Amino acid sequence: MAEANGGLNIRPMDQFRVEPLFGGDYVGMFTITNVTLWMALTVLAVTLIMVVGARGRALVPTRSQSVAEVAYSFIYRMIEDVAGRDGVRFFPYIMTLFMFVLFANLLGLIPWAFTTTSHIAVTAVLALAVFITVTVLGFVLNGAAFLRLFWVDSAPLALRPILALIELISYFVRPVSHSIRLAGAMMAGHAVAKVFAGFAAALGAAFFIPVLAVTALYALELLVAVIQAYVFTILTCVYLKDALHPHH
Amino acid sequence: MAADANDAVGMPQLDFATFPNQIFWLVVTLVVIYMILSRVALPRIGSILAERAGTITADIDAAETYKRQATEAEAAYHKALDDARAQAHRIVEEMRADIQADLDVAIAKADAEIAARTAESERRIAEIRDSASAAVAEVARDTAQEILTVFGVEAEQKAIADTVSARMKGGAA
Numbered sequence: 001m002a003e004a005n006g007g008l009n010i011r012p013m014d015q016f017r018v019e020p021l022f023g024g025d026y027v028g029m030f031t032i033t034n035v036t037l038w039m040a041l042t043v044l045a046v047t048l049i050m051v052v053g054a055r056g057r058a059l060v061p062t063r064s065q066s067v068a069e070v071a072y073s074f075i076y077r078m079i080e081d082v083a084g085r086d087g088v089r090f091f092p093y094i095m096t097l098f099m100f101v102l103f104a105n106l107l108g109l110i111p112w113a114f115t116t117t118s119h120i121a122v123t124a125v126l127a128l129a130v131f132i133t134v135t136v137l138g139f140v141l142n143g144a145a146f147l148r149l150f151w152v153d154s155a156p157l158a159l160r161p162i163l164a165l166i167e168l169i170s171y172f173v174r175p176v177s178h179s180i181r182l183a184g185a186m187m188a189g190h191a192v193a194k195v196f197a198g199f200a201a202a203l204g205a206a207f208f209i210p211v212l213a214v215t216a217l218y219a220l221e222l223l224v225a226v227i228q229a230y231v232f233t234i235l236t237c238v239y240l241k242d243a244l245h246p247h248h
Numbered sequence: 249m250a251a252d253a254n255d256a257v258g259m260p261q262l263d264f265a266t267f268p269n270q271i272f273w274l275v276v277t278l279v280v281i282y283m284i285l286s287r288v289a290l291p292r293i294g295s296i297l298a299e300r301a302g303t304i305t306a307d308i309d310a311a312e313t314y315k316r317q318a319t320e321a322e323a324a325y326h327k328a329l330d331d332a333r334a335q336a337h338r339i340v341e342e343m344r345a346d347i348q349a350d351l352d353v354a355i356a357k358a359d360a361e362i363a364a365r366t367a368e369s370e371r372r373i374a375e376i377r378d379s380a381s382a383a384v385a386e387v388a389r390d391t392a393q394e395i396l397t398v399f400g401v402e403a404e405q406k407a408i409a410d411t412v413s414a415r416m417k418g419g420a421a
Binding site for chain 1: 265270
């Protein structure tokens with residue numbers, strides 16, 4: 001590891017390496033890697049909170065049941081408020097996205113953990129899944145009327161073609177920003193934490209300065225982990241709203 | 249390959265060789281989470297929340313019902329109290345009327361008896377008075393007879409009687 005080498009030989013990107021769990025260098029499609037491990041742990045965490053936590057079915061909830069209920073109500077209301085009442089039928093899908101991103105982010109904060117959501121491959125698949133689903137859904141539900149999403153009726157007629165072009169570009173940029181926002185936030189935070197930790201090893205007696213910085217950064221990262229999950233989900237709801245109600 | 253990304257400059261995120269692996273496991277993970285959530289977790293939590301909302305609504309309704317029942321009971325109580333009061337008043341009035349009627353009958357009866365007794369007494373007084381005046385006439389006749397005998401005057405019995413009777417009738421004159 002970087003710290004063990006001493007000096008300023010910090011390699012903050014090593015933590016993002018995808019490696020086979022059971023030896024070897026080859027990473028094939030079905031190889032069991034650290035990705036597999038941390039995604040499995042994400043499934044486990046989601047199951048613990050959402051299934052085991054609520055297994056009491058108490059009328060007056062226990063603490064763990066409250067967590068599950070709050071997560072449920074939070075996303076349910078978000079869909080209702082942002083995408084409208086008819087968006088509720090997509091609740092299980094959006095809940096799946098939210099739970100995966102939230103727990104992948106949070107588990108990634110455990111020291112020596114691998115953060116699956118720091119990889120553009122993962123977030124791009126999530127964002128593309130949302131983008132393709134929403135676009136197909138928009139055309140299936142509204143037919144050609146879905147294209148009115150790009151035709152701003154409230155603008156002066158002369159401006160409308162220009163606005164349509166801008167709207168069209170911004171529409172196709174959506175999956176890019178949607179995925180890079182999440183992966184970037186995760187990667188940056190973890191890399192910076194690693195750099196500061198490397199400083200702590202290199203600075204010797206003054207080690208406490210970077211340690212304090214890492215502690216503060218860690219609190220911030222906890223916030224970022226939750227907020228990025230929230231942002232990813234609410235953007236999904238916004239895109240869903242466009243598919244359900246493409247009128248401005 | 250993954251090893252190529254070990255160079256300090258490389259970003260493991262851009263090592264496309266690992267993409268199929270990550271995407272495969274991501275899809276597996278998402279499907280598993282979706283199954284767990286949609287089959288078990290979400291229906292369960294949804295039913296818990298619905299049940300709680302139902303219980304709260306039912307409890308509020310029950311409280312509403314109990315409150316209404318209490319108000320009704322209070323109204324019924326007041327009505328019963330008013331009825332009882334009115335009935336008591338009526339019974340008192342009836343009793344008073346009954347007693348008054350009985351009293352009137354008794355008074356009338358007593359009055360009649362008093363009148364009858366008075367008439368009887370008056371009759372008897374009259375009788376006594378009559379018999380007394382008859383006795384006085386007898387005594388007066390006898391006395392007059394005796395007086396006349398003493399004076400040696402022979403007088404007829406009948407004349408004496410007539411004179412006494414005349415005197416007694418105009419006694420006051």
